[in-house]
Amino acid sequence: MSDEAPSAALPPLRRNRDFNLLWVGQVCSELGTATATLAVPLLVLALTGSAVQAGAVRTASAIVGFALRLPAGALVDRWNRRVVMITVDVVRFAGWALLAALVLGHRVNLPVIVVIVCVNAAADVLFDPAESAAIAQIVPVRQRSLAFARNEARAYGTGLAGPPLGGLLYGLARAFPFVANAVSYAISVVTVWTIRTTLRAPQSDRPPQHLLHDMRDGVRHVLGDPFLRAVLIVAAPVNFATNGSFFVAITVLRLSDHSAAEVGIASGVLSIGGFAGAIAAGRIQRWQPSVRSLALLVMSAFVVGLLAATGVTTHLIVVIPLALPLILSPAVNAALFGRLSTRTPDHLQGRVSSVVVMFAMAAAALAPIICGALVEVVDGAAAMGLCAAVAAGATVAAMLSRGLRTEAD
Structure with a gap:
């Protein structure tokens, strides 16, 4: 499917059986993940009463993902992507089933939670580039931005329903x-198993290279692209602010004696803006706005929302100013990943997507523990204020970035 066919010959994406199987399976998977993502910090808070330890669990998971993402992308480009996804899902099934059994038996403790969450993070960094590479094999070039837009809708929809x-x-x-x-x-596991496309990694005429050599190829491809370089510089602080502010909102609400159900609803509200934007992403792309103009609009609105949230961190309405800027975020993400997919050779798909995600999420790994410490030592307003300052710095960097200006021209 990597060779582009004439547009008139392409059936609608909704009739692409293999993409639909992959997409539906990940709807279920991401819905389950969203439920567990809310429940883990609640479980840690119930066991320890500490926001710092709840943040430390999430940070440990993020650090594991960061450390393994580059080698995971290189391995995905060597292995059959179907086998990778099925194996990873079996591991994740076993880990969460074990945690459920331990909780039911009242034998769970913090070290066990950390181990299971970190194993899940390691599995995630293998699955994500395998899925991205599979989309490049399943979906024709002209439909990839639409496919990634549907994935954005999937992510925000499950993020809305899951918490x-x-x-x-x-x-x-x-x-x-x-x-x-x-x-x-x-x-x-079942949906990936029934996909008909082979999903084998493309064969190379070169002799097998060392894993580090393959990893360097992915880094070189990304750093050689001025636009992607700019994206990496801007995305890291934005993701720190996003991850940190969402963590602060949920943690402070729970520490302010709101019920688990109320916290779940508040967390779901964060996805409403993104879900609406994901549904509209395809129409927004038809207007052909530049990624830079959309990104600056979203980032500026996010700074304003963070400043507004600073004064209401203990109230359920804290999630409203955080949710509104997400309306245009899916269109930005879909355009970015669609462009990344079409610019990247099939044999580099896993590595390039891993490099982009790793650098974009690097600072986000530290956000929960830093913001959790500020919540305990000062208060939620201080932690939210830090996120606002970081997001403001990223917005200025985006305005000045030559790579983003070149893309807009």
């Missing part, structure tokens, strides 16, 4: 969100 479901399930029994997550991975 309230996670809060509800956690309120019924602490183990239920983890049971739901395990089941979601079992469904994903």
